[in-house]
Amino acid sequence: MSAPHLPKVAGIDPEVPVSTQNAAPLREIPAAPGAFIQDRLAGWVSDLTTLHELTERLASTATLDAALNELLHAGAALVGARRGLLVLERAGTTTPSTTLGLGLGPADLGHLETVERSATALGRVLDGPPEAADARDGIATPDLLGDQDLDPRHREVATRLGYAASYALPLASEAAGRLGGAVWFYDEPGEPSEKQRHLVGLYARYATEHLARLTELERARADIATVAEELLPSRLPRIPGVRLAARHRTGPQGGGDWYDALPLPDHALGLAVGSVGGSGPSAMAAMGRLRASLRAYAVMEGEDPVAVLSDLELLLRLTEPARTATALFAYCEPAARKVVLAGAGHTPPLVLGDRRCEYVETTLSAPLGMLACWEAPSVEFSPAPGETVLLYTDGLLRRTGDAMDRAFARLHSAAASVPKADRHDPAAVTDHVLRAMLPDGLDRSDSTEDVVVLAAHFD
Structure with a gap:
């Protein structure tokens, strides 16, 4: 006679033999899989949150002056600098350039203007060809005073103002073109990390689009005011x-x-x-x-x-x-x-x-x-x-x-x-x-x- 079959129970196949051996006790808890990936994701989320907050603050600005100030402060926070300088100028227009400083007084701005434009990183991102790599990604000068080829007047001004490094970035995008540039100054030799460069680059491209809209808006407002005054x-x-x-x-x-x-x-x-x-x-x-x-x-x-x-x-x-x-x-x-x-x-x-x-x-x-x-x-x-x-x-x-x-x-x-x-x-x-x-x-x-x-x- 054949052996009787066990009753069928949902989820259990009676044909599969059941092991009678006990598993060895778990003596050590293994590390959670993907911990490194989770850390990376947490870092990315934190960076994106910071970038989102900064762009939201920029988008809430309604005037060009307010937007330029916000851009300078946000850029300084992203690259870890304390002072900065921004120049807004649009090629092919008669509109005078706008210069704004962060942590720099009128006298400091005057000293910086005495340096030949081509001798500064800001001048190179402003005047260089748009397709140049430096014009797109920015120019880091990690040790200004240690640069043997540094312009003498630039060295004198850097010593007077007390900055030892700089990072210059163009304000440009494909749609708006190049509107100007910004440079941030470090008190000690150094340069932004690759992640900081990436974040400030994303922010600068968004800021350029916002500045272009505000520039057109202010130009339209100025034209309207001029027409209104002419009618009176x-x-x-x-x-x-x-x-x-x-x-x-x-x-x-x-x-x-x-x-x-x-x-x-x-x-x-x-x-x-x-x-x-x-x-x-x-x-x-x-x-x-x-x-x-x-x-x-x-x-x-x-x-x-x-x-x-x-x-x-x-x-x-x-x-x-x-x-x-x-x-x-x-x-x-x-x-x-x-x-x-x-x-x-x-x-x-x-x-x-x-x-x-x-x-x-x-x-x-x-x-x-x-x-x-x-x-x-x-x-x-x-x-x-x-x-x-x-x-x-x-x-x-x-x-x-x-x-x-x-x-x-x-x-x-x-x-x-x-x-x-x-x-x-x-x-x-x-x-x-x-x-x-x-x-x-x-x-x-x-x-x-x-x-x-x-x-x-x-x-």
């Missing part, structure tokens, strides 16, 4: 009995805020401020057309501000029906100290003097282009000798970030706080008001609002 008065007129001052800043995208001051017959003066809806080149062009039209209407019928704005509204409705604008026009007779004004959806003027600081009560009216027929009564008032009439656009209020009622109160407080010694100088009045309203200044890059302030001081 090149100088303010001189009329007996009144002195004028104006301040204007265009937002980064280009806006439609404007002002004007023009002499009129019989020694009169026309003052105007306004704002065109929208931003960009289209709004700037509309602003130029609106200002030119108002000048023509003011010459013909300036003594009647309501007629001037009515004609302007009709023109805007017929030629640009999809656009709205606010405007305020004042007809001034300085000899008689008489001001007649009308406004279309615009902020009221502010009168500042030794005995009063108050808003001029104007009638409530809609902006130009919103009604089928615009018309609002004019307002007449008489500024006392020594008083200043302040005209402005709502961009001044909006840039504060406050609600409009609080912004109006803030403007009133700013005007009331003008020192008495400055109240007879319209330029001092406008500057004080701007400092009080905008402590961070007019050139904040994160604000899209235009600002116009026009002051007329009556003697």
Whole structure:
């Protein structure tokens, strides 16, 4: 008879014999496999995390100056240096070069500029052919003072400033080309490791792309500001009995805020401020057309501000029906100290003097282009000798970030706080008001609002 089969159990083959021998006891725990690879991976993750943090900080910069400063500091941290120098210059452009130092004062930068450019590593990465290996990978000089071929003037400057080694790297990429170069200085002989060179090279290529974008953006902003300034008065007129001052800043995208001051017959003066809806080149062009039209209407019928704005509204409705604008026009007779004004959806003027600081009560009216027929009564008032009439656009209020009622109160407080010694100088009045309203200044890059302030001081 054949031997009986064992019952079948899931996972066990009864045909396979089971060993009766016990395994030897484990006396030593073997090392985990791949420990070296794990260490390498941990190092790579740490390097990539550091690189990611630095590039995130760089990407958050909105101005060219801030990006250059961040690049210098981050590069110094990556290569283990304490001081550095960056030169930004783009071939084929008329833009002047930008030089920035890290841990170097103006006198130190002056000493470095006395060294012949070709005698420095930075000069070689700036002027060398882009395809050269040094121009791509950077130039390390581990022992400057030990180099027998070092330029004598370079040796003298290195000794004076106390650096013994340097590492220069181009700021270049395939898309942006070469924008400049950076060099970091070591207090003792040395050079960055291969890993440090690799990391700073990756960072520099990313930084070059970011700098190229910011350079184009700042060039566009400068062009917009130039066009905006050309559309506004090149100088303010001189009329007996009144002195004028104006301040204007265009937002980064280009806006439609404007002002004007023009002499009129019989020694009169026309003052105007306004704002065109929208931003960009289209709004700037509309602003130029609106200002030119108002000048023509003011010459013909300036003594009647309501007629001037009515004609302007009709023109805007017929030629640009999809656009709205606010405007305020004042007809001034300085000899008689008489001001007649009308406004279309615009902020009221502010009168500042030794005995009063108050808003001029104007009638409530809609902006130009919103009604089928615009018309609002004019307002007449008489500024006392020594008083200043302040005209402005709502961009001044909006840039504060406050609600409009609080912004109006803030403007009133700013005007009331003008020192008495400055109240007879319209330029001092406008500057004080701007400092009080905008402590961070007019050139904040994160604000899209235009600002116009026009002051007329009556003697």
